[in-house]
Amino acid sequence: MFEGWDAVVLARAQFAFTMSFHIIFPAFSIGLASYLAVLEALWLATGREVYINLFNYWLKIFAVAFGMGVVSGIVMSYQFGTNWSAFSDKTGPVIGPLMAYEVLTAFFLEAGFLGVMLFGLRRVGPGLHFLATLMVAIGTLISAFWILSANSWMQTPAGHAVNADGQFIAADWLKVIFNPSFPYRLVHMVLAAYLTTALVVGAVGAWHLLRDRHLAGARVMFSMAMWMATLVAPIQILAGDQHGLNTLEHQPVKIMAMEGHFQSHKDGAPLILFGMPNQAAGRVDYAIEVPKLGSVILKHSPDAPMAGLDTVPRENWPPVAITFWSFRIMVGMGLLMLALGLFSLLLRVQGKLYDSRLLHMFAVAMAPAGFIAVLAGWITTETGRQPYTVYGLLRTVESASPLAAPAVASSLIAFIIVYFAVFTAGVIYLLRLMAAPPHPGEQGPSHEVPIRTAGITPAAGAATEGAAR
């Protein structure tokens, strides 16, 4: 396995592999933590039992997913040093502090309150418990803030200088943190996380509605998730468009690769819908294109000239095919999400939200769409940044550790074996939890006997609901 691969390519494969596995879990837990906070808030505000049942139902799932996110994340924090030591030495003074702030402001907050969130409701009471849930949810968002700031700085570096040792140093921390692509990337990623979670919640709700369309918990979660899809999918498409325009301004070469624009177009570039990018020949084979539409989307004018990769030295080209295709997969998923949101809105207006098997089957099929879109989007942006780690300033080949290829190859094989073994099991356990319908008196991760609910039920509304039963 991997004979003939050099150490840098192996290190890239390892980073791509471990990162792709990792990103799935935070993308899900960012959204799920917020959803749990909303469910608990609704429970506290209304006292309706269905909300605490749903909270406990999703809390068990959160516990498993969060654990997988933590362990795959520890790997990431050391991989910069093990496989990318030259990068760490050169950029450590700039992105190191951003990541240190992520640990200090986010990881500790999440980890510190997670125990109470998972196991502490009976020990601390509803008020403090809600605080813990809120801290975990806020922690996941703060974490996204810092890590996306660091990533964005690698894409659109700003506010830095270079010292005598060849290290990047910060000249202006605010410019480093709020570098040009950061606000766009942050919005795009957080919305992506929310959509990803909404699609999973919606799919689980729909799955149980297909079996029993009167199941209260399934109805509530399905309705909430479809609201998210209806409202957030269009916003996400707008945010993505803005992010694209920002990329065109700061990383035009990435856009050329995403669009498959090998040639420059003086009077309006086409939009290539599909085709086979041929990097060696410098053209897109079998292209299906709409004339002028590329310029309309990117420049808002049909005849606007657009430069192509023919204006860029070949050694600075990113791998075009990967960037081109992963971008299309992401956009395709986004359009499907929009369709699901609109379809559910239509049926909701007609009062058939819980009755349409077609909608429920569509929602079940869309369960992985968020994950696919997140992975495809990250592959687009990271591959499109190549051949650099710090865009335009530090090449990937100059970033790697001075390691022998066999060392990297063995660790890559070890990661592949371990991750498939461990995370396959984890996903099976998650699916098993999701396959069980939410039921009244749902318990959290605690295996305690269901007792003394009186002590934890919020006063408001509880009595009436109890009386109604």
Next chain:
Amino acid sequence: MIPIDLAIIWAFIIAFAVFVYVVMDGFDLGLGILFPLFPEKRDRDVIMNSVAPVWDGNETWLVLGGGGLMAAFPLAYSVLMPALYTPMIAMLLGLVFRGVAFEFRWRTTKERNKWDIAFAGGSLLATLAQGIALGAILQGIHVSGRHYAGGWWDWLTPFSILTGVALVIGYALLGATWLVMKTEGELRDRAYHLSWMLLLAMLGAIGAVSIATPFLHVQYTQRWFSWPNILLTAPVPVAVAAVTVMLLRSLANKYDYQPFFLTLALFALSYAGLGISMYPYIVPQSITIWQAAAPENSQIFMLFGVAVLIPLILGYTAWAYWVFRGKVRPESGYH
């Protein structure tokens, strides 16, 4: 105005983070190492439940150690990590196995035994790798320019194996005394018994590492034994002896809390000993803390965060431990 030496401040902060990690994750890895000695499901449930609410926070200190090192001493991070490549990867994989076991073992009956093995094996592997990494750092690392210049098996020597085994014994002792504190009845009696044996083994390990270290480099010998340094270094072994006596007494008297905290004191003293040996190097004999230090404005930028946030973190971490204080009983497990 007295000039403030940021590099020294940051060396203490990183050392503090690593020590807090050892304090917090040490017992929690130790429980994994001891897991095979407690084959009963009931005991295993109690052992798991005694750390389930806090293990995640414990491991976050390891992330701070790594992330902080990259931020404050990027050169040291970029030299040490490739030098310790294999032990680091082994540690990370070990942590993956044991970390997921906390949740996975409750999600399956058929495969529970598999995740118990993952928990025990992962804990052992991670601990051994940490101990080996420590030994590999102490024995010195080949550096040329700003890069690691050795091979990928340099870390493996009899000395690093010794430190690896020593750490396994040490964490196991922390785990055993933690169980003394957190459990009752027969489980606690067995933890006492284990604590005795592990304490004797740990004293042997401290002795062996202390004797072997001065032979690694003449600088270590001079640091510890030359006049007038010995005035400052001599109190360390004296304190180790004093803590040992107190620890033996607390075990003989079957105290609940003292054995665990005295074991931590033993760790603190050993750790201080390491600091004395290494200072002022961060990569022994090659790179000092000043050479490795990040530019001042990076260190100052983070210092604000650390000054405000670390006390806050310690505060809410203490609260989380307080919420789950007291003995863990099988029938009232958190899981």
